[in-house]
Amino acid sequence: MILLIDLCCRDGSLSRDEFVAPVERLLCRIGVPFATRHYTAVGAPDLEAADAAILCGTALMDTGFIEHPFRWLTAFERPVLGISSGMRALAAAFGGGTGPCCEIGMVDVRVLAPDPLFAGREVFSAYTVHEDAVQVPGEFVPLAASDRCVQAIRHRSLPLYGLLFHPEVRNEWIVERFCELVDRQSP
Amino acid sequence: MKLGVLFSGGKDSLFACWKAMQKEEVVCLITIVSRNPESYMFHTPNICLAALQAEAAGFPLVEVETAGEEETELLDLERALLAARERYGIEGVVTGAILSVYQATRVQRICRKLGLWCFNPLWLADQEAYMEELIDAGFTVVIQGVFSSPFDDSWLGREIDHSTLDELRAIARKYQVTLTGEGGEFETFVTDAPFFAQRIAIEETSKVYRNHNGVLRIERARLVAK
Known part of the structure; x- marks a missing residue:
């Protein structure tokens, strides 16, 4: 079961349909069971039951999640996919900061390092909506970048991924590959 | 949060409006009237009836004209959003974008x-659902323009009910047509x-149709009690 985490300003927000529901529909299509929780309501039983977690993005103006520590991410050890704001939350949990780098729209993403998530792809076009880029934390490696900033990171030894772009828009294959990876890691 | 809804008179913008009304406070509708029938973002037949629709919905309408050239129409959109903020204090904008990265990106x-929130409640929506x-929610939606094969002039003025939807499904399966018309294959006008x-x-319409391109011109319409 994948724990899908809503990072929007409040539970049941108007942004939910834009940033969470498309990922839910994608997981349905892939055929992976999931449970959605707002980030403020994630409890120990949710984390224990999860084989993996996906942290969804938020609207450009929606940055309330930054105040939340997401401490559980450092001890979770199962696969994590942080999307856009979710990447920011993941990096922040490991001490990574941010710097201004606004991208809105399609950008070319170049793969920098070999990884099962992007295997066989060198460059692809991806949909971005973000105000800041993430500074890669010490325990992470950059996996892909646009001309302007790092677009994907992975923890050096754990299956923790962050994507600055939105894979649910025109790059559903990345979420499919993440789910395959979850499948392989699950007991 | 006070929101303005980018409004074309069609189903997507009004459905997005309805979604927004369930979570936030919609304070006005915002319409860009393009003088260019080839407008990249804003052309819609019968856009002059936006005021009547806004009246039916009980919202004030912010209406801005554009010459409809690709990049200047964005300045006109900006002008419209500024006017909506000035007059009604909007803090965010709602669009009916479903798949169009082009449209969504520009509004974002x-x-x-302008420091406004942007909401796209239909983003990547499942077309069937x-x-x-x-x-089922009670929208009355009429086809007011057809712009691709195999739609003939009999489609102009048709209401999208369950049986029309069945026909659209069959067409979508057979031709390169989206069920929602998101690819610009057809355009809609909401009457309720x-x-x-x-x-x-x-009350009175005329049709202009040629080579799979047709428009239903609404010559006369009025508000009636429900």
């Missing part, structure tokens, strides 16, 4: 520039919505 950029929900205080009665 202008919202960022959306069309079903639209009909669950939040309309009055509905629109179309």
Whole structure:
């Protein structure tokens, strides 16, 4: 079961349909069971039951999640996919900061390092909506970048991924590959 | 949060409006009237009836004209959003974008520039579920323009009910047509919505149709009690 985490300003927000529901529909299509929780309501039983977690993005103006520590991410050890704001939350949990780098729209993403998530792809076009880029934390490696900033990171030894772009828009294959990876890691 | 809804008169913008009304406070509708029939973002037949629809919904309308050239129409959109902020204090904008990265990106950029929130409640919506929900929720949606094969002039003026939806499904399976018309294959006009205080009665129309391109011109319409 994948724990899908809503990072929007409040539970049941108007942004939910834009940033969470498309990922839910994608997981349905892939055929992976999931449970959605707002980030403020994630409890120990949710984390224990999860084989993996996906942290969804938020609207450009929606940055309330930054105040939340997401401490559980450092001890979770199962696969994590942080999307856009979710990447920011993941990096922040490991001490990574941010710097201004606004991208809105399609950008070319170049793969920098070999990884099962992007295997066989060198460059692809991806949909971005973000105000800041993430500074890669010490325990992470950059996996892909646009001309302007790092677009994907992975923890050096754990299956923790962050994507600055939105894979649910025109790059559903990345979420499919993440789910395959979850499948392989699950007991 | 006070929101303005980018409004074309069609199903997507009014359905997005309805979604927004369930979570936030919609304070106005915002319409860009393009003088260019080839407008990249804003051309819609019968856009002059936006005021009547806004009246039916009980919202004030912010209307801005554009010459409809690709990049200047974005400045006109910005002008419209600024006017909506000035007059009604909007803090965010709602669009009916479903799949169009082109459209969504441009609105997102202008919202960022103006410090406004941007909401796209239909983003990547499941087309089947959306069309079903639209009909079941009580929207009356009429086809007011067809712009691709195999639509002939008999489609102009047709209401999208469950049986029309069945036909659209069959067409979508056979041709390169989206069920929602998101690819610009057809355009719609809403005459009634669950939040309309009055509905629109179309009293006189004319059709212009040639080579799979046709428009239903609404010559006369009025508000009637529901």
